[in-house]
Amino acid sequence: MAKYWASSGVDLHLELDPAPGRRRAVEDALRAAVRDGRLPPGTRLPSTRALAAGLGLARGTVSAAYDQLAEEGYLTTRPGSGTEVADALPPAPAPIGSPAAAGPPRPIGSPAAAGPQPVHDLRPGQPDVSAFPARAWVRATRHVLAAAPADVFGPCDPRGRIELRTALAGYLGRTRGVRTTPDRIVVTTGFVQSLNLLAEALGEGPFAMEDPGHDFYREVLRRAGRAIVPLAVDEQGARTGDLTSGVAAAVLTPAHQYPTGVPLAPARRRLLRAWGGPVIEDDYDGEFRYDRRPVGALQGMAPDQVVYCGTTSESLSPALRLGWMALPPALVGPVAEAKLHADAHTGVLGQLVLARLVDVHDYDRHVRAARLRYRRRRELLLARLGPGPAAPLPGARLPGVTAGLRALLLLPPSGPAESAVLAACERRGIALRGLSPLRQTPGPGGLLIGYAAPSERAFPAALDALADALTWATAERSAINAENPDNSGVPG
Structure with a gap:
């Protein structure tokens, strides 16, 4: 029969399954509470004496469970400060046969990666929350x-x-x-x-x-x-x-x-x-x-x-x-x-x-300070990606007035295609938007590049990564055109 515990000092709800043994039951219940978020990082746990009394167990049983979970990285024990849920939890064991159990996850930017956080966040419409x-x-x-x-x-x-x-x-x-x-x-x-x-x-x-x-x-x-x-x-x-x-x-x-x-x-x-x-x-x-x-x-x-x-x-x-x-x-x-x-x-x-x-x-x-900060970033973006002999994507245009938190980079008619550039960005962990989903009728491809979301320190590296992606996509398109001269000038 499951047991429950609560005290007036630190309220806690545990369900103990007696089948695996008393100490193991306490370990499993606490581990599950931490894993599912009911006990978030930093939560202070009751003393071993209080928890043992509430559950009707020996104090040594609860102490041994605490020690085991501390060794696994779920809890931290500090003299004079009691026992708390650890700030950084150990990775959950993957089920046998799952992709995670077979080895480390794919790198960020891999097409097979499931929803990774971008290395460089250039999505439009986001301010610098830092x-x-x-x-x-x-x-x-x-x-x-x-x-x-x-x-x-x-x-x-x-x-x-x-x-x-x-x-x-x-x-x-x-x-x-x-x-x-x-x-x-x-x-x-x-x-x-x-x-x-x-x-x-x-x-x-x-x-x-x-x-x-x-x-x-x-x-x-x-x-x-x-x-x-x-x-x-x-x-x-x-x-x-x-x-x-x-x-x-x-x-x-x-x-x-x-x-x-x-x-x-x-x-x-x-x-x-x-x-x-x-x-x-x-x-x-x-x-x-x-x-x-x-x-x-x-x-x-x-x-x-x-x-x-x-x-x-x-x-x-x-x-x-x-x-x-x-x-x-x-x-x-x-x-x-x-x-x-x-x-x-x-x-x-x-x-x-x-x-x-x-x-x-x-x-x-705040708005005036943000305006100066975003203006500097836009100038850096124009200098890095704008027209000129060192442009990573010759023929691309940056239309529109000097305003806002993002810029539109229109791709040249000769390519590379929007999908190819986005794929090159994804491989480098760059998050931004393509222009095509915003159209209701077909038109030229492009990229919406947000320059507000990265911090001041991170923005130059994000621009370098984007320029590298554009250069790579341009070189790849040039190689395709060289192999198929009849198709040159047609985006693909």
């Missing part, structure tokens, strides 16, 4: 907890706390040219939730989305029951003149089109006003323009037509789950109702801490 302003966040959290009124810990307006909505109205007005008021802002958990709420609140019909554009957001809207109409993009941004009356809304990235990097031309902005339908403006990285002042938000031109969406995902961290919408008056009620039934409201403490960061300008200081 530069998160932790001290400022802690200061703001302490202030909020000390000064917060009692109602902070009660139900929240589905639109969000008034403190954050007020801070955002001022900040967005002075930095992005957004024309709004606190009562027209709804706080969300990010752009994905904003899209879902708008899909529910807006009238029937398909959504127009840029082509190429963010494939994940297309899937979000499809899952919300919306059909997608491709809206072609050229060197002037989305072709807004192609919008028709049957479209329920147009989702655009006008300040810095994702992924081509071009801003929406003034004439295309005016065509949106003439179209007259709802516009969802994704200002995902509008604060990061490096060659001049950022382009003002589209919403400032038509606040009664454009829904302005922003988040902290690229400015601070995606882990915070904080986003916002500045809405036309007619949409505030329907969106707030949809938010109420989606999750009631966004987490309050994070809202108040962000409001404090904005109010005391710590948020501005």
Whole structure:
């Protein structure tokens, strides 16, 4: 019969199988609790006397079990500090006949490797989380907890706390040219939730989305029951003149089109006003323009037509789950109702801490520092991969304005193919994105290279690895063309 133990000092739940013997039963139960995460690293265990008394066993039996697990690396025992779960656990034994039992795992980058962590993380859309302003966040959290009124810990307006909505109205007005008021802002958990709420609140019909554009957001809207109409993009941004009356809304990235990097031309902005339908403006990285002042938000031109969406995902961290919408008056009620039934409201403490960061300008200081840091990285990327006699991929182009947290490298028509370059990157442990999945209609291949995620120290090595992958893919393609002269100039 299984035995259980708990004490008022250190609560613990163990199930002992008496079949293998008492000491072995204690070992197996503790080992299983550590392995499945019920006893995480650093957990302090009860004394051998207390555990033995609770289980009705001899103290020597429990002491022997502790000693065995310490030898195996599951526990650590320090004189005067008791026994704790080890910080680094020994590898779990692999089942006989499994690939792991046959030998060491394949190296990172191997096509057969199952989900390895990249050596060089150049995925787009990710900030340098090592530069998160932790001290400022802690200061703001302490202030909020000390000064917060009692109602902070009660139900929240589905639109969000008034403190954050007020801070955002001022900040967005002075930095992005957004024309709004606190009562027209709804706080969300990010752009994905904003899209879902708008899909529910807006009238029937398909959504127009840029082509190429963010494939994940297309899937979000499809899952919300919306059909997608491709809206072609050229060197002037989305072709807004192609919008028709049957479209329920147009989702655009006008300040810095994702992924081509071009801003929406003034004439295309005016065509949106003439179209007259709802516009969802994704200002995902509008604060990061490096060659001049950022382009003002589209919403400032038509606040009664454009829904302005922003988040902290690229400015601070995606882990915070904080986003916002500045809405036309007619949409505030329907969106707030949809938010109420989606999750009631966004987490309050994070809202108040962000409001404090904005109010005391710590948020501005962090964005300015990040802007300088990311500008230096972009310059390094252009110098390493841009056109010139030492370019690792001759004929490749880096279009778009100098902005954002990623660059688009368009591959030359003569190759190498996008798939070949991605394979070369994978073999070197480089994580980035190809352009093809972002297209709704076929077009030239390319790479989306994020330059924000690596730390300052790791970024140069990541660029070197990428340049090596491009050089290797170019040489391989040249060799194929030399062997098959009739196929040269045709990507494969």
